[in-house]
Amino acid sequence: MSDRLDDLERRIDELRAGVRKAMRARDSGTARILRAELRTAERAWDALVSHDGAAPEQDGPAGRGTGSDGPARQGDGAGRRGGGDGRGDGRGDGLRLVTVREQVHQALTLLDAPAQARLIVAVSQAFFSGTIRSPQLTSLRRDEERSFKSSPYARPYYLCAALTDRLSPARGLLAVSTWPAERRLVGPLSPRVDFLTCAVQVARHVGDMARPLPDADRLLARMARNIPGAGDDVFGPPDPGRVIEAARRELRVHAGRDTQDRAELAKRATSQLGAVAGLFGAATLSTVADRRSTGRRGGR
Known part of the structure; x- marks a missing residue:
């Protein structure tokens, strides 16, 4: 338990420092992400302490x-x-x-x-x-x-x-x-x-x-x-x-x-470009040819 708590405490300190730096740089996007990470780390710390050293067991699909x-x-x-x-x-x-x-x-x-x-x-x-x-x-x-x-x-x-x-x-x-x-x-x-x-x-x-x-x-x-x-x-x-x-x-x-x-x-x-191509790019002629070739092979 001690080692895991130490790791979490170091991580919490790093995240707090990161939030302060992001706020000083007026980088609200990074600050928001780091604050979310900080809350997760603090909850993990609380869970370790409240379970007398035993981290909560993973259960359900999310824990596999x-x-x-x-x-x-x-x-x-x-x-x-x-x-x-x-x-x-x-x-x-x-x-x-x-x-x-x-x-x-x-x-x-x-x-x-x-x-x-x-x-x-x-x-x-x-x-x-x-x-x-x-x-x-x-x-x-x-x-x-x-x-x-x-x-x-x-x-x-x-x-x-x-x-x-x-x-x-x-x-x-x-x-x-x-x-x-x-x-x-x-x-x-x-x-x-x-x-x-x-x-x-x-x-x-x-x-x-x-x-x-x-x-x-x-x-x-x-x-x-x-x-x-x-x-x-x-x-x-x-x-x-x-x-x-x-x-x-x-x-x-x-x-x-x-x-x-x-x-x-x-x-x-x-x-x-439409919405999808505007973010992920338009298909080139080679891409179209590859897709057609793949489709023909799949249909055999």
């Missing part, structure tokens, strides 16, 4: 395993598993804090730009003690698209695809449905602009930390190596302020043209 709809756990090193889109109903083990889907949303909210699975996982682990792994994100977008088609706008947000200049889904890039269309579309300069935007966000959060976290420092160092003047000649963790300054300096070179390109793409997307 971690399949495609199962929860991901944080704070429990033995149970760091989840799958599919990580949807869950919030019941089960007292140490279950957030689902895979929610962890991805946390990371994307922090980054404030479309991102690849590897970066999403790194941010989740560095700043939120995340437990997700890249393979779990493989089918996430498809699960979100199916959910949207079956019940449009039933959820506060969807994890959707970033769209290319062909208005098709960008390979491996995830975005959040509540972002403006311009932020979810990517033009020729967008990959670099988004990387610099993510670097600024990561550096800001590292700079706001009361005490440095090794994973966060390592992530910032990797990003800084790809930004001229951000700390390539510095031994040890890079200075967050220097990273922000260097990233913004380069952003001033690219941002104007990228903003223009994205605005033009957003106009096209608004006029040509």
Whole structure:
């Protein structure tokens, strides 16, 4: 019991600090998510204490395993598993804090730009003690698209695809449905602009930390190596302020043209795409051919 209480108490302290930082940054979305996690962690702590050291037993469907709809756990090193889109109903083990889907949303909210699975996982682990792994994100977008088609706008947000200049889904890039269309579309300069935007966000959060976290420092160092003047000649963790300054300096070179390109793409997307394609992309000719081929094979 003592070890589990200690883990929960550390997690509660981290979540409280995270809420304060989010409020100082006026990031209401992240603050709302962290407050929900904090309430769950506090309930789990109360449950452990009130049961004289025995955590409540899992029962019913929500307490079985971690399949495609199962929860991901944080704070429990033995149970760091989840799958599919990580949807869950919030019941089960007292140490279950957030689902895979929610962890991805946390990371994307922090980054404030479309991102690849590897970066999403790194941010989740560095700043939120995340437990997700890249393979779990493989089918996430498809699960979100199916959910949207079956019940449009039933959820506060969807994890959707970033769209290319062909208005098709960008390979491996995830975005959040509540972002403006311009932020979810990517033009020729967008990959670099988004990387610099993510670097600024990561550096800001590292700079706001009361005490440095090794994973966060390592992530910032990797990003800084790809930004001229951000700390390539510095031994040890890079200075967050220097990273922000260097990233913004380069952003001033690219941002104007990228903003223009994205605005033009957003106009096209608004006029040509319906609700589903506007979030998850229009089918390309190769996609249609693949579907037809699959249908013919299935009909034999």
